[in-house]
Amino acid sequence: MPKRRDLVRMTDAEVWSFIETQQSMQFASIGKDGTPHLVTLWFAVVDGAIVFETFTKSQKIVNLARDPRCTLLFEDGDVYHELRGVSIKGRAELKGDEEVVHELSMAVLRRNTPDVPESALEKVSRAQAPKKTGVVIRPERILSWDHRKLDVAY
Secondary structure: OOOHHHHHOOOHHHHHHHHHHOOEEEEEEEOOOOOEEEEEEEOEEEOOEEEEEEEOOOHHHHHHHHOOEEEEEEEEOOOHHHOEEEEEEEEEEEEOOHHHHHHHHHHHHHHHOOOOOHHHHHHHHHHHHHHEEEEEEEEEEEEEEEHHHOOOOO
8 A cells, every 4th residue: 555645745747837836935044043044935946946036135145155955845725635735955056146146036026927017127136136146946855745636534
């Protein structure tokens, strides 16, 4: 008999399809005292990596500069038999080059504000790029679950 864990695991295609349906992700870095620092962020997927940008002075960047390990969570569902999620463990690559920050920012803005004209996104992104750091996370370990795959209630 298959393990319950195996029954709910998503395929690679299901994982990335699910991530694309999400607007926000939960992002956890490691604080100076060793506890998780958890925030909600917009993101984009670029070349198989999860990317975002944020202010260079933010706690996230301070934490990642000290320890690049992080965990991402994408989830939905309101009742147990509908719960779905993907947890990604990885290491953040910090990008300080303004043009790279701009490119990552544009990917996030295009994805999350599709009704805003490109020229307006460009203006905002270029104005903020000097104050921001880009973050690229290449998944090292992916865990997933989709309780809708279970044929019985828990």
